[in-house]
Amino acid sequence: MTLTLKIVIGSTRPGRKGPQIADWVAGQARAQGGFDVEVVDLAAIALPLLDEVEHPVKRAYQHAHTQTWSAIVDSADAFVFVSPEYDFFAPASLVNAVQTLLHEWRYKPAAIVSYGGASGGLRAAQVLRGLLGNVGMMAIPQGVMLPGFAAHLHDDGFQPPQIAADSAGVMLAELAKWAGALKPLRA
Template sequence: MADLKIAVILGSTRPGRNGKGVADWVVSKAAGRSGADYTLIDLVDYPLPHLDEAAPASMGQYAGDHTKNWATTIAGFDGFVFVTPEYNHSTSGVLKNAIDYLYGEWNNKAAAFVSYGALGGARAIEHLRAISSELQIAHVRQQLSFSLFSDFENFSTFAPQALHDDAAITLFDQLEAWARALKGVRGQAA
């Protein structure tokens, strides 16, 4: 068993979504790695209503059972791979909502980004980088951006170009290095 736990968070719940194929590909590419265990977290399985907590997440005073369940899930991970579509030049509302529910559970952890869309989802990643910085999530440089035109058949079946394989290895290497370093930071703070 690896010393790091990484969540691959699928940031789309839309019927007919393309993200499931992308997230499954990420998990399959990470499966042979010895430095971390990668687990798919599908937001379909965490039906969070539009943010309904009275207190700001930074206070850590979660009232709803759905929030407490989400917090327990996220707290157990050392890092994250956010898989996001690009909707209207940004990330999905459901992913932003899931992120906004928590604060301390994200702090001093590492993240990497995987996106897909007409232009590869790069603008969604830029928004997630800003959000992550506010939550004290250290995000790595390497990202994966998949085009609906060149990495999907008929805009729906995920068929990534081989050029993404090496980039994925770099992404995992960077993410695991940062997650391991930040695990030490969290240990010192405790």
């Protein structure tokens, strides 16, 4: 059974580094196998701040951008959220994207790849895990924290130390286990 993995770039800020890190995560996932991999860029979807009249529990979306986002999330079996840390928190764009929907997230596992300065985005990952649990996702504890990530950005992409690739391998293997186990719950 092939599972669908969506790698979500959480920052929409100009000059962001999330796309390079998401491409690296996608490469790790494709090399490991077991997933059909798609990178999803929140900047391209351009979700306004909670602009639907009805609560997401009703799934009565009026706007095309919400309908598009709903279809993307609905079609996934698992997620990796690529998140920077802004002011010890996940970016507002990512929090908004999660809170825009509800049912589409349920019974799906998620992992977090965070990046930042000395903490590697650990605080952002911690608050994001709580939010994901609140919308019915299984936020797995395995993730990848990338401290000092900027030193590993090069002209030919993001090239972190081997320990990051090792962590990604553990995270993706665990994510595949959870995705396979949770898929029948959504049937």
